[in-house]
Amino acid sequence: MTNIALLKVGRYGSVLDEPMAGATTVESPAFWSRYQAEARSLLIVVRNLIFDYPTKRALRGVSFEIKAGTITGLVGPTGAGKTTLLRCMAGLDALYSGTITVDRIDVSEAPREVHRRLGLLQDDLGLYDALTVRQSLAYQAAAYGIAPRDRQRRIQDSVNRLGIADRLNDKVGALSRGLRQRLAIAQAMLHRPKVLLLDEPASGLDPEARANLSELLRALGAEGMTLVVSSHILAELEDYTTHMMILRNGRVVEHCPTRAPVGRPRRLRVALVQPSSGLRQCLTADPQVGGLDVDGALARFDFTGDTFAQAQLLRSLIQSGLQVATLQEEQRSMQSVYSEKMRGMKR
Amino acid sequence: MNPEFQRNLWLELPPHRMVAMPAVLVLVFFAAWLAGGSLSFAGAAQLLIALLLIVWGSRLAAEAVLVEVIGHTWDSQRMSALGPWEMTWGKLAGSTAFMWYGSIWCVIAFVASPHGNITLLIRLLLAGLEAQALALLLSMVLIRGEPDSLRFQVTIAQTVTIIVVVPFLFFTLFNRPDSVHWYGFIIPFDVFVTVFQLAFIGWTVLGAYQMLRTALQYSSGSLTWLMFVVFAVAFIAGFDRLQELVGAAGMPNPAVTRLFIAFGAAIGLTYACAVVEPKSLVRLRQWLVLLLGGRMRQGEQLSPAWFAALVIAVILGVLTIVNIIGVKAPTAPLPVGALALVVAMMLFTVRDLALFYYLVLYSRFGAGNLAIGVYLVTAYFLLPVILSSARLDGLIPILVPSASGPPELVVLPVFVEALAAVGLVVQRWRTVGVEGLDRAVSGH
Numbered sequence: 001m002t003n004i005a006l007l008k009v010g011r012y013g014s015v016l017d018e019p020m021a022g023a024t025t026v027e028s029p030a031f032w033s034r035y036q037a038e039a040r041s042l043l044i045v046v047r048n049l050i051f052d053y054p055t056k057r058a059l060r061g062v063s064f065e066i067k068a069g070t071i072t073g074l075v076g077p078t079g080a081g082k083t084t085l086l087r088c089m090a091g092l093d094a095l096y097s098g099t100i101t102v103d104r105i106d107v108s109e110a111p112r113e114v115h116r117r118l119g120l121l122q123d124d125l126g127l128y129d130a131l132t133v134r135q136s137l138a139y140q141a142a143a144y145g146i147a148p149r150d151r152q153r154r155i156q157d158s159v160n161r162l163g164i165a166d167r168l169n170d171k172v173g174a175l176s177r178g179l180r181q182r183l184a185i186a187q188a189m190l191h192r193p194k195v196l197l198l199d200e201p202a203s204g205l206d207p208e209a210r211a212n213l214s215e216l217l218r219a220l221g222a223e224g225m226t227l228v229v230s231s232h233i234l235a236e237l238e239d240y241t242t243h244m245m246i247l248r249n250g251r252v253v254e255h256c257p258t259r260a261p262v263g264r265p266r267r268l269r270v271a272l273v274q275p276s277s278g279l280r281q282c283l284t285a286d287p288q289v290g291g292l293d294v295d296g297a298l299a300r301f302d303f304t305g306d307t308f309a310q311a312q313l314l315r316s317l318i319q320s321g322l323q324v325a326t327l328q329e330e331q332r333s334m335q336s337v338y339s340e341k342m343r344g345m346k347r
Numbered sequence: 348m349n350p351e352f353q354r355n356l357w358l359e360l361p362p363h364r365m366v367a368m369p370a371v372l373v374l375v376f377f378a379a380w381l382a383g384g385s386l387s388f389a390g391a392a393q394l395l396i397a398l399l400l401i402v403w404g405s406r407l408a409a410e411a412v413l414v415e416v417i418g419h420t421w422d423s424q425r426m427s428a429l430g431p432w433e434m435t436w437g438k439l440a441g442s443t444a445f446m447w448y449g450s451i452w453c454v455i456a457f458v459a460s461p462h463g464n465i466t467l468l469i470r471l472l473l474a475g476l477e478a479q480a481l482a483l484l485l486s487m488v489l490i491r492g493e494p495d496s497l498r499f500q501v502t503i504a505q506t507v508t509i510i511v512v513v514p515f516l517f518f519t520l521f522n523r524p525d526s527v528h529w530y531g532f533i534i535p536f537d538v539f540v541t542v543f544q545l546a547f548i549g550w551t552v553l554g555a556y557q558m559l560r561t562a563l564q565y566s567s568g569s570l571t572w573l574m575f576v577v578f579a580v581a582f583i584a585g586f587d588r589l590q591e592l593v594g595a596a597g598m599p600n601p602a603v604t605r606l607f608i609a610f611g612a613a614i615g616l617t618y619a620c621a622v623v624e625p626k627s628l629v630r631l632r633q634w635l636v637l638l639l640g641g642r643m644r645q646g647e648q649l650s651p652a653w654f655a656a657l658v659i660a661v662i663l664g665v666l667t668i669v670n671i672i673g674v675k676a677p678t679a680p681l682p683v684g685a686l687a688l689v690v691a692m693m694l695f696t697v698r699d700l701a702l703f704y705y706l707v708l709y710s711r712f713g714a715g716n717l718a719i720g721v722y723l724v725t726a727y728f729l730l731p732v733i734l735s736s737a738r739l740d741g742l743i744p745i746l747v748p749s750a751s752g753p754p755e756l757v758v759l760p761v762f763v764e765a766l767a768a769v770g771l772v773v774q775r776w777r778t779v780g781v782e783g784l785d786r787a788v789s790g791h
Contacts, residue, residue, distance in 0.1 A: 054628045092422055096633060111564040115426040126419035130358050142350035145428030
């Protein structure tokens with residue numbers, strides 16, 4: 001087991017190889033096959049990342065992994081290190097120590113290789129106001145090395161998808177913030193990156209533009225693109241993220257899925273019209289119930305069954321004579337997880 | 348076409364500008380012709396070429412990267428597939444395209460004038476290219492310090508460029524000796540200046556290329572810089588006239604004098620780099636961590652420019668000392684003054700470099716460079732003037748390297764000062780360097 005544990009925390013170059021010669025392979029070939037598949041699905045791996053500004057340590061030993069095809073919401077208070085982390089992942093700033101690999105490529109060793117696989121949308125967008133939308137995209141396509149024969153098609157695909165096809169001849173400086181945002185996203189994904197990093201993409205957008213942005217990011221995620229989105233607006237992230245990472249004071253304090261994965265227990269909540277001692281008894285009797293917490297007329301518990309089993313549970317509660325007011329899945333919003341973590345850090 | 352050049356052409360040469368430039372120039376030429384005939388016509392063309400290519404062109408070249416930083420497009424360019432050479436010539440030629448477009452009209456007017464002088468024209472065009480390449484290089488150097496006011500850095504790069512190029516142009520146009528004596532060769536002045544201009548352009552473009560290479564995150568060592576230092580030192584040491592000027596240093600023969608000049612040039616470059624190059628605490632910390640960790644190849648990429656110049660200076664200094672001792676006749680007395688001068692120059696350099704870094708570490712950016720300027724003026728100008736005014740000239744060797752003072756006065760005080768300065772840096776480093784920062788972070 002020791003060898004396996006060592007390999008797990010090592011560089012993914014090692015993990016993806018067969019077990020080291022001489023190592024005691026105590027796991028079955030199926031284990032290795034599953035393990036290697038999992039390692040391959042890890043698109044971004046960050047280990048002990050430290051980054052310094054002249055008078056401040058911005059990132060303090062940050063470590064995490066991001067799987068391919070996920071959408072991670074990066075949240076945290078101002079100055080937590082979100083933008084710095086994105087810039088480090090994009091290979092724009094030199095690390096003091098630690099490693100970042102994107103698609104198994106070390107960002108410090110081969111930043112330009114990483115750039116080919118990655119798109120970055122910064123808060124300030126970075127557009128050429130004096131160029132037209134067509135010129136901006138043509139420049140981006142050429143600068144990012146897209147073959148001349150593919151450029152026109154890629155540009156047309158992007159503008160159609162982002163809904164700016166009718167703006168091709170407009171000057172960028174004349175576009176609204178929402179349209180500029182779309183153009184910036186079109187530019188960032190023109191070279192079809194595997195990973196798209198977005199820093200505060202919704203800032204300055206009106207509600208309609210925000211809704212459009214959410215829809216676009218959800219669609220990109222559904223197509224398999226891996227996204228990391230830094231934002232202050234948690235309710236919005238909730239619409240499309242699969243994971244949440246909370247950064248505080250240069251450290252990752254939480255990195256978790258925003259939805260319970262299939263096969264994992266769901267947290268249910270049952271409320272009676274009035275308290276009853278039969279509630280605990282009835283719930284304890286069900287083998288699919290765990291982590292029970294009863295407080296008067298209210299009970300919270302983990303439930304491993306599916307929705308049919310949930311209906312069966314409701315029926316048995318009613319048949320036991322309990323006056324059930326509600327039975328529902330308890331959703332922990334990103335806001336509540338974030339607030340809990342922040343309160344925990346302050347204590 | 349190079350995408351960077353193409354983008355610059357879109358921005359710099361829209362149709363209305365292409366029409367406006369010749370229209371304005373025609374009016375200026377017409378006014379000049381009315382004022383003074385063909386002589387004024389040619390003069391106006393010369394002046395306009397200088398204004399367009401040197402004054403305005405250097406501004407545009409200095410802005411080539413800085414406007415990208417200000418407009419937040421620089422990171423996207425750094426992440427693009429554009430290579431450093433594409434970026435260098437795309438920015439240099441593209442950002443100044445409008446000025447070159449205007450200059451073409453001026454060149455046509457100049458050549459058409461009966462007073463047009465081809466040598467002068469070539470000198471002007473090369474000076475324009477020199478100015479633009481130097482401005483681009485300087486702007487790249489200045490942004491490495493991540494300054495607060497980027498617009499101000501454009502002005503600094505442009506001003507320094509004009510200060511370097513314009514006097515050179517005036518000197519080579521209006522004070523023209525017949526020939527230059529260089530390593531004993533007698534070279535026609537115009538040939539020498541043209542070759543010098545071409546070499547200058549070559550090195551500045553190569554410098555800008557190296558800076559862009561680093562910015563685009565290609566691994567780049569310090570070989571190019573080292574080659575430039577060797578070239579510059581060898582070039583300066585070649586002037587025979589300098590041998591007469593440093594004759595008072597008491598070097599035993601012309602060959603050693605030339606070696607001493609090369610040593611002095613290397614020291615000068617070390618100071619120039621140490622003053623001009625932004626000194627980042629983070630970069631310094633990373634460099635030392637890599638060196639102390641034995642990662643020399645990565646460390647080399649972060650090494651400050653003064654380091655290579657200092658290494659060359661130390662090698663030349665040691666060679667000078669060895670030659671001073673070696674060429675001495677067995678019965679002749681040791682030229683102690685010359686030896687003390689070389690040793691003192693090395694010690695002064697070590698002392699000043701240590702103090703520069705002490706000031707940077709003390710001020711943690713901000714006022715560091717200003718403090719260095721104040722320190723240099725005080726140490727090498729104000730204090731010697733005060734001593735001289737107080738009739739204490741005998742003490743000046745304590746402040747400025749000298750071959751004429753008593754050797755112990757020339758070497759010992761600065762030796763103690765150098766030790767103290769290095770001690771100060773080490774002490775300061777413990778507070779704000781790796782150990783200090785780690786202590787602060789871990790709360791101990």
